[in-house]
Amino acid sequence: MMERNCSEELIVIARGPNNIVNRYDGFIINGFKFHTQEREKFRKTQNSGVMVEADGKNYYGALTDIYELDYYGKFKVVLFRCNWVDINSPRGLRQDINGFTLVNFSRLIHTGVLLKDDPFVFSSQARQVFFVQDSKDKNWSLVIKTKPRDLYDMGKRLEEEDDDTYTQCMPYNVVPTDEVNAPMSLIRMDVE
Numbered sequence: 001m002m003e004r005n006c007s008e009e010l011i012v013i014a015r016g017p018n019n020i021v022n023r024y025d026g027f028i029i030n031g032f033k034f035h036t037q038e039r040e041k042f043r044k045t046q047n048s049g050v051m052v053e054a055d056g057k058n059y060y061g062a063l064t065d066i067y068e069l070d071y072y073g074k075f076k077v078v079l080f081r082c083n084w085v086d087i088n089s090p091r092g093l094r095q096d097i098n099g100f101t102l103v104n105f106s107r108l109i110h111t112g113v114l115l116k117d118d119p120f121v122f123s124s125q126a127r128q129v130f131f132v133q134d135s136k137d138k139n140w141s142l143v144i145k146t147k148p149r150d151l152y153d154m155g156k157r158l159e160e161e162d163d164d165t166y167t168q169c170m171p172y173n174v175v176p177t178d179e180v181n182a183p184m185s186l187i188r189m190d191v192e
Contacts, residue, residue, distance in 0.1 A: 023067055033047055051127045059084055060093070060129065066123070
Protein backbone atom coordinates (compact mmCIF):
# COMPACT_ATOMS: atom_id res chain seq x y z
CA MET A 1 0.00 0.00 0.00
CA MET A 2 1.35 3.43 -0.98
CA GLU A 3 1.95 5.97 1.75
CA ARG A 4 0.16 9.33 1.37
CA ASN A 5 2.35 12.41 1.51
CA CYS A 6 -0.52 14.83 0.84
CA SER A 7 -2.62 16.67 3.38
CA GLU A 8 -6.31 15.87 3.66
CA GLU A 9 -7.22 19.38 2.42
CA LEU A 10 -5.20 18.87 -0.75
CA ILE A 11 -6.93 15.55 -1.43
CA VAL A 12 -10.36 17.16 -0.96
CA ILE A 13 -9.45 20.03 -3.33
CA ALA A 14 -8.16 17.57 -5.93
CA ARG A 15 -11.45 15.65 -5.77
CA GLY A 16 -13.34 18.87 -6.47
CA PRO A 17 -16.50 20.30 -4.94
CA ASN A 18 -19.81 18.54 -4.52
CA ASN A 19 -22.03 18.62 -7.63
CA ILE A 20 -24.81 20.30 -5.64
CA VAL A 21 -24.15 24.04 -5.31
CA ASN A 22 -26.04 26.44 -3.05
CA ARG A 23 -27.10 29.70 -4.66
CA TYR A 24 -27.94 32.79 -2.61
CA ASP A 25 -29.31 36.25 -3.32
CA GLY A 26 -27.66 37.85 -0.29
CA PHE A 27 -24.50 37.35 1.75
CA ILE A 28 -22.79 39.12 4.66
CA ILE A 29 -18.99 39.03 4.88
CA ASN A 30 -16.27 41.26 6.37
CA GLY A 31 -18.88 43.73 7.63
CA PHE A 32 -20.48 44.18 4.19
CA LYS A 33 -24.01 43.11 3.25
CA PHE A 34 -24.21 42.12 -0.41
CA HIS A 35 -27.34 41.49 -2.51
CA THR A 36 -27.55 40.39 -6.12
CA GLN A 37 -28.87 42.81 -8.73
CA GLU A 38 -31.97 40.64 -9.13
CA ARG A 39 -32.83 40.92 -5.43
CA GLU A 40 -32.49 44.68 -5.32
CA LYS A 41 -34.37 45.27 -8.57
CA PHE A 42 -37.55 46.50 -6.83
CA ARG A 43 -35.87 47.95 -3.73
CA LYS A 44 -34.69 51.44 -2.92
CA THR A 45 -31.38 50.23 -1.49
CA GLN A 46 -28.30 49.16 -3.43
CA ASN A 47 -25.95 46.45 -2.13
CA SER A 48 -24.69 44.87 -5.36
CA GLY A 49 -21.65 47.07 -5.96
CA VAL A 50 -18.35 45.19 -5.70
CA MET A 51 -14.75 46.35 -5.77
CA VAL A 52 -11.74 44.02 -5.80
CA GLU A 53 -8.12 45.07 -5.68
CA ALA A 54 -5.81 42.89 -7.82
CA ASP A 55 -2.45 43.54 -9.43
CA GLY A 56 -2.42 47.06 -8.00
CA LYS A 57 -5.70 47.98 -9.74
CA ASN A 58 -9.25 48.40 -8.50
CA TYR A 59 -11.83 46.38 -10.41
CA TYR A 60 -15.48 47.46 -10.19
CA GLY A 61 -18.49 45.28 -10.80
CA ALA A 62 -22.11 44.51 -10.05
CA LEU A 63 -22.98 41.28 -8.23
CA THR A 64 -25.16 38.94 -10.30
CA ASP A 65 -24.88 35.57 -8.47
CA ILE A 66 -23.61 34.13 -5.20
CA TYR A 67 -22.52 30.46 -5.16
CA GLU A 68 -21.41 28.32 -2.24
CA LEU A 69 -19.19 25.37 -3.17
CA ASP A 70 -19.13 22.54 -0.64
CA TYR A 71 -16.02 20.35 -0.52
CA TYR A 72 -17.78 17.35 1.08
CA GLY A 73 -18.13 18.91 4.51
CA LYS A 74 -14.42 19.66 4.93
CA PHE A 75 -14.77 23.33 3.94
CA LYS A 76 -16.92 25.67 1.88
CA VAL A 77 -16.02 28.43 -0.57
CA VAL A 78 -18.33 31.31 -1.50
CA LEU A 79 -17.89 32.86 -4.95
CA PHE A 80 -19.37 36.07 -6.33
CA ARG A 81 -20.17 36.27 -10.04
CA CYS A 82 -20.07 39.87 -11.22
CA ASN A 83 -20.42 42.01 -14.32
CA TRP A 84 -16.99 43.67 -14.37
CA VAL A 85 -16.40 47.11 -15.87
CA ASP A 86 -13.59 47.37 -18.40
CA ILE A 87 -11.04 49.31 -16.34
CA ASN A 88 -8.39 49.10 -19.08
CA SER A 89 -10.28 51.40 -21.43
CA PRO A 90 -11.20 55.08 -21.00
CA ARG A 91 -14.65 54.08 -22.29
CA GLY A 92 -15.13 51.92 -19.18
CA LEU A 93 -13.32 53.81 -16.41
CA ARG A 94 -12.37 57.46 -16.02
CA GLN A 95 -11.68 60.19 -13.48
CA ASP A 96 -13.70 63.40 -13.53
CA ILE A 97 -12.23 66.88 -13.03
CA ASN A 98 -12.73 66.59 -9.25
CA GLY A 99 -10.87 63.27 -9.04
CA PHE A 100 -13.93 61.05 -8.63
CA THR A 101 -13.96 57.62 -10.27
CA LEU A 102 -16.65 57.00 -12.89
CA VAL A 103 -17.53 53.61 -14.44
CA ASN A 104 -19.53 52.65 -17.53
CA PHE A 105 -21.45 49.35 -17.26
CA SER A 106 -22.04 49.23 -21.02
CA ARG A 107 -18.32 48.32 -21.32
CA LEU A 108 -17.71 44.97 -19.61
CA ILE A 109 -14.76 42.58 -19.33
CA HIS A 110 -14.49 39.07 -17.89
CA THR A 111 -17.98 38.17 -19.07
CA GLY A 112 -17.29 34.43 -18.87
CA VAL A 113 -17.72 33.86 -22.61
CA LEU A 114 -14.08 32.79 -22.96
CA LEU A 115 -12.38 30.45 -20.51
CA LYS A 116 -9.76 33.11 -19.67
CA ASP A 117 -12.52 35.63 -18.83
CA ASP A 118 -13.35 34.51 -15.30
CA PRO A 119 -16.24 36.55 -13.84
CA PHE A 120 -15.85 35.00 -10.35
CA VAL A 121 -14.12 36.33 -7.26
CA PHE A 122 -13.86 34.95 -3.72
CA SER A 123 -16.38 36.63 -1.42
CA SER A 124 -13.58 37.30 1.08
CA GLN A 125 -11.82 39.53 -1.48
CA ALA A 126 -14.84 41.73 -2.20
CA ARG A 127 -15.36 45.21 -0.81
CA GLN A 128 -18.64 47.03 -1.19
CA VAL A 129 -19.10 50.17 -3.27
CA PHE A 130 -22.14 52.11 -4.39
CA PHE A 131 -22.77 53.42 -7.87
CA VAL A 132 -24.57 56.75 -8.32
CA GLN A 133 -25.74 57.50 -11.84
CA ASP A 134 -24.25 60.66 -13.33
CA SER A 135 -27.02 63.21 -13.92
CA LYS A 136 -25.36 64.59 -17.08
CA ASP A 137 -24.39 61.30 -18.76
CA LYS A 138 -26.67 58.36 -17.91
CA ASN A 139 -24.11 55.75 -19.10
CA TRP A 140 -21.66 56.70 -16.35
CA SER A 141 -21.90 56.06 -12.61
CA LEU A 142 -19.90 57.60 -9.80
CA VAL A 143 -18.15 55.11 -7.47
CA ILE A 144 -18.70 55.65 -3.74
CA LYS A 145 -16.46 53.52 -1.51
CA THR A 146 -17.88 52.40 1.83
CA LYS A 147 -16.52 51.18 5.12
CA PRO A 148 -17.61 47.89 6.66
CA ARG A 149 -20.21 47.92 9.42
CA ASP A 150 -19.38 46.88 12.98
CA LEU A 151 -15.64 46.62 12.34
CA TYR A 152 -13.41 48.97 14.29
CA ASP A 153 -9.77 49.91 13.90
CA MET A 154 -8.26 49.19 17.31
CA GLY A 155 -4.85 50.54 16.36
CA LYS A 156 -1.55 48.73 16.36
CA ARG A 157 -1.18 45.51 18.29
CA LEU A 158 1.22 45.66 21.23
CA GLU A 159 4.02 43.17 20.79
CA GLU A 160 6.04 43.92 23.91
CA GLU A 161 5.60 41.80 26.98
CA ASP A 162 6.26 44.10 29.91
CA ASP A 163 4.41 45.76 32.80
CA ASP A 164 3.38 48.74 30.64
CA THR A 165 1.17 46.46 28.56
CA TYR A 166 -1.05 45.74 31.58
CA THR A 167 -1.46 49.39 32.51
CA GLN A 168 -2.27 50.38 28.93
CA CYS A 169 -5.13 47.87 28.89
CA MET A 170 -6.67 49.01 32.18
CA PRO A 171 -10.09 50.70 32.08
CA TYR A 172 -10.12 54.49 32.22
CA ASN A 173 -12.09 54.66 35.50
CA VAL A 174 -9.58 52.79 37.72
CA VAL A 175 -8.50 55.04 40.59
CA PRO A 176 -5.24 54.45 42.51
CA THR A 177 -5.80 53.33 46.12
CA ASP A 178 -4.08 56.39 47.63
CA GLU A 179 -6.65 58.64 45.91
CA VAL A 180 -9.53 56.53 47.23
CA ASN A 181 -8.43 56.93 50.86
CA ALA A 182 -7.70 60.69 50.58
CA PRO A 183 -10.17 63.03 52.31
CA MET A 184 -12.74 64.52 49.97
CA SER A 185 -14.13 68.05 50.15
CA LEU A 186 -17.80 68.60 49.21
CA ILE A 187 -17.54 72.41 49.32
CA ARG A 188 -17.05 74.40 46.13
CA MET A 189 -13.97 76.57 46.40
CA ASP A 190 -14.21 78.15 42.95
CA VAL A 191 -17.12 80.53 43.82
CA GLU A 192 -17.39 83.44 46.28
